[in-house]
Amino acid sequence: xxxxxxxxTRADPRDQSGRKNPRRDAEALIASPPVERVTIVxxxxxxxxxxxxxLGRLLDLPVIHMDAVYFDDQWNPLPIERFEAVQRELxxxxxxxxxxxxxxxxxxxxxxADSVVFMDLPTRVCLWGIQSRQLRHGRGQxxxxxxxxxxxxxxxxxxxxxxxxxxxxxxxxxxxxxxxARLIMLTSRRQTRRFLRQVASSAVLSDxxxx
Numbered sequence: 001x002x003x004x005x006x007x008x009t010r011a012d013p014r015d016q017s018g019r020k021n022p023r024r025d026a027e028a029l030i031a032s033p034p035v036e037r038v039t040i041v042x043x044x045x046x047x048x049x050x051x052x053x054x055l056g057r058l059l060d061l062p063v064i065h066m067d068a069v070y071f072d073d074q075w076n077p078l079p080i081e082r083f084e085a086v087q088r089e090l091x092x093x094x095x096x097x098x099x100x101x102x103x104x105x106x107x108x109x110x111x112x113a114d115s116v117v118f119m120d121l122p123t124r125v126c127l128w129g130i131q132s133r134q135l136r137h138g139r140g141q142x143x144x145x146x147x148x149x150x151x152x153x154x155x156x157x158x159x160x161x162x163x164x165x166x167x168x169x170x171x172x173x174x175x176x177x178x179x180x181a182r183l184i185m186l187t188s189r190r191q192t193r194r195f196l197r198q199v200a201s202s203a204v205l206s207d208x209x210x211x
Contacts, residue, residue, distance in 0.1 A: 035059060035182070037091070039109040040099040041170055042119025043162040044155060045129025047192060051117060052099035054196050059097075064090055066100020075150070084108060103169060110177035117184045118174065120167070125189065126159050 038055055040048045049065055056063035069086055070077055078086065084105045090096065091112035098109050110116065121129075130151055158166075174183065186192045 035115045036061070036095040037113050038097040038115045038117060039106075039113040039178070039181075040097065040117040040119065041101055041106060041174075042117075043121065043123070043126040043166070044101075044159050045126035045131075045133065046119035046121045047129060047189070048099040048119050051119065051186075051192065051196070052097045055117075055199065056097045058196070058199050061095050061097045062093070064096055064098045066098065066102055070100075070102065080104065101166075101170070103166065103173070106170070107173055107177040110173060110181070113178055113181050115182040115184065116174055116178050117186065118170070119192070120185050120187045121189070122187075123160060123163055126162070127156075130155065130159060 038052075038059075038061065040052050040055075042048050049067075052063050052065065055061065066087075069090070070083055077083070083102070087105060087108045090098065091109060184195065186195055
């Protein structure tokens with residue numbers, strides 16, 4: 001089994017100058033305990049589903065997209081009690097990557113995670129993300145890729161207000177429910193690509209290491 005770990009950080013890791021230290025966020029440590037349960041959160045259009053697919057491929061982890069759990073093929077949502085119960089069934093598995101927000105139940109996934117990836121990208125990048133996603137994939141649902149795409153007024157308002165309204169709530173829940181987990185903060189597309197390259201490189205090294 002391929003295993004890899006990331007250096008533990010906190011919600012706003014900074015270097016000695018007080019600036020954010022993105023290199024430390026993405027640093028991989030082979031000697032640390034393996035990453036086996038990853039929760040990915042962040043604004044719509046930030047790239048959660050893509051990162052989930054890539055981590056699943058690189059780390060040989062089953063990938064679960066919350067949109068595929070929450071909506072049926074007619075966009076009808078699960079009742080909240082059932083949605084939470086299904087999540088508890090899913091996190092009972094020993095290994096997984098789960099992407100999605102759903103702040104009312106995100107604590108279920110945070111409490112079970114050994115690693116949390118927060119896609120903390122700027123609003124303008126996320127707006128382009130939802131638009132370019134529709135250009136690439138069209139409108140509709142794709143369970144395999146985790147792309148559940150429909151641009152509505154509510155979706156646009158959510159993305160526009162995410163950093164002001166939702167981001168503080170998500171960070172508070174991470175601190176409250178995942179204080180012992182590794183936290184990887186990704187703040188740009190470039191940093192995300194670098195992070196995945198480091199994961200790929202470390203995973204290869206780990207796979208080649210003697211048992």
